[in-house]
Amino acid sequence: MAKIVGGVTTSHIPAIGNAIANELFEDPYWKPFFDGYPKAREWLAEVKPDVAIVVYNDHGLNFFLDKMPTFSIGAAPEYQNKDEGWGLKPLPPYPGDPELSWHIIESLVNDEFDICSCQEMAVDHGFTVPMALLWPDQTQRPVRTIPVAVNTVQHPLPTPARCLKLGEAIGRAVASYPKDLKVVVLGTGGLSHQLDGERAGFINKDFDLMCLEKIVDEPEALAKYSIHDLVRLAGAQGAELILWLIMRGALGKRVSKVHSNYHIPISNTGAGLLVLESAV
Amino acid sequence: MTAPHEPIPGTTIFDGRMAMKGYPLNKMCYSFNEAAARQEFLADEDAYCAKFGLTDEQKTAIRERNALALLAAGGNIYYLAKFIGMLGLNVQDIGAQQTGMTVEEFKAKLKAAGN
Numbered sequence: 001m002a003k004i005v006g007g008v009t010t011s012h013i014p015a016i017g018n019a020i021a022n023e024l025f026e027d028p029y030w031k032p033f034f035d036g037y038p039k040a041r042e043w044l045a046e047v048k049p050d051v052a053i054v055v056y057n058d059h060g061l062n063f064f065l066d067k068m069p070t071f072s073i074g075a076a077p078e079y080q081n082k083d084e085g086w087g088l089k090p091l092p093p094y095p096g097d098p099e100l101s102w103h104i105i106e107s108l109v110n111d112e113f114d115i116c117s118c119q120e121m122a123v124d125h126g127f128t129v130p131m132a133l134l135w136p137d138q139t140q141r142p143v144r145t146i147p148v149a150v151n152t153v154q155h156p157l158p159t160p161a162r163c164l165k166l167g168e169a170i171g172r173a174v175a176s177y178p179k180d181l182k183v184v185v186l187g188t189g190g191l192s193h194q195l196d197g198e199r200a201g202f203i204n205k206d207f208d209l210m211c212l213e214k215i216v217d218e219p220e221a222l223a224k225y226s227i228h229d230l231v232r233l234a235g236a237q238g239a240e241l242i243l244w245l246i247m248r249g250a251l252g253k254r255v256s257k258v259h260s261n262y263h264i265p266i267s268n269t270g271a272g273l274l275v276l277e278s279a280v
Numbered sequence: 281m282t283a284p285h286e287p288i289p290g291t292t293i294f295d296g297r298m299a300m301k302g303y304p305l306n307k308m309c310y311s312f313n314e315a316a317a318r319q320e321f322l323a324d325e326d327a328y329c330a331k332f333g334l335t336d337e338q339k340t341a342i343r344e345r346n347a348l349a350l351l352a353a354g355g356n357i358y359y360l361a362k363f364i365g366m367l368g369l370n371v372q373d374i375g376a377q378q379t380g381m382t383v384e385e386f387k388a389k390l391k392a393a394g395n
Contacts, residue, residue, distance in 0.1 A: 015370070015371075059358045059361065060306075060309075060310055060313075060356075060358040060359045060361075060362065061313060064306075064307065064310045065299050065303060065306055065307075065310075065356075082313065083313055083314070083315060084313060084362065084365070085309075085312045085313050085318070085361065085362030085363075085365045085366055086362070086365030086366065087315070153294070153356060153358050154294055154295070154296075154299050154356070155293050155294060155295040155296075156295070194291070195357050195361075195371050195374070195375070196291075196292070196347075196351055196357035196360075196378070197290045197291050197292055197348070197351060197378060198289070198290030198348070198378055198379060199288070199289060199290030199291050200290075200371075200374070200375040200378045200379055200386075201375045201379060201386055201389050201390055201393075203390065203393035203394075204393075205393060205394065228285040228286075228288075228293075231288060231291065231293065232288050236291055236293075236357070237357075263394070264390070264391070264393050264394030265390035265391060265393060265394060267370075267371055267372070268371050268372065268375060268390060270393070270394075
């Protein structure tokens with residue numbers, strides 16, 4: 001049977017992609033951020049997952065406002081990045097696992113989560129930056145991927161409570177897949193940041209540190225917030241915490257913390273990293 | 281419609297109302313994912329804005345590169361980011377513009393959030 005072995009949450013800021021391209025790993029601005037990642041990679045090298053379910057938000061690459069699905073799941077044999085407006089180059093495609101995708105979609109809909117299925121899906125920095133942080137060698141694609149895109153662009157956004165439940169349903173879906181596979185779930189984005197308005201530059205360190213602690217053993221405490229609470233406490237784009245809650249829900253009741261890192265600022269953001277292992 | 285939330289200062293929630301208001305502006309910015317569209321815009325900005333049916337308020341905000349005016353005209357930050365990126369600006373440049381700071385002051389404010 002397939003098993004979720006753990007999860008990783010990480011920020012997905014576009015500037016990280018530029019820093020990787022320019023190899024700024026030892027640059028004083030970037031070093032405290034990049035130094036968090038070798039331990040996450042070591043953990044991945046140890047558990048050797050077959051598949052990564054990548055929970056992220058599309059930033060206006062695959063979806064426009066003409067059709068804005070709340071929850072979308074890729075069911076394609078591979079996924080390609082594209083230029084997002086500032087001249088990004090094509091990366092080698094990310095292999096998918098359509099059979100597992102369809103199993104998850106069927107299981108979720110049966111579980112009363114109505115999903116938008118996508119046989120073509122361009123993936124943006126919300127997906128590619130975490131992948132590059134965790135598997136830096138772009139010539140190797142050691143895991144198959146299943147993108148899960150959540151609307152954080154246009155309100156109403158799904159509530160934190162709903163997202164935690166979706167994660168739990170993804171956990172049940174994977175657990176009922178008959179093939180022996182090891183699966184990790186990536187929750188990307190966050191933590192606190194706001195790009196738009198006179199409140200641009202808002203970062204809430206206390207709130208971020210609280211989230212990094214509570215999400216391990218008490219995710220229900222975070223699921224009690226409304227989206228409006230998250231915008232107020234974590235900034236307009238800090239609502240991306242819902243993506244972390246989907247990851248956490250998928251991991252089951254008990255997890256252990258393997259590693260975490262937090263650094264302010266990366267671009268306009270409080271950048272968080274967390275590695276969680278599911279209970280055996 | 282649900283009851284309105286208490287406003288958050290300096291923050292506009294991009295909801296259905298704003299999404300309707302900003303539709304042509306955001307659709308134009310979405311087109312900037314393609315390099316050919318960016319070239320076409322830069323070659324004749326007014327013609328490109330007209331092609332997408334931008335309102336006068338939206339055209340002025342584009343012409344003036346005014347982030348707060350673009351947001352007030354229904355622009356969504358994720359689509360505006362493509363316009364901003366095309367101009368060679370980053371989110372610190374735009375943060376500084378929106379908060380009335382210099383870019384150095386804005387960066388210092390971000391850094392101070394870590395103390």
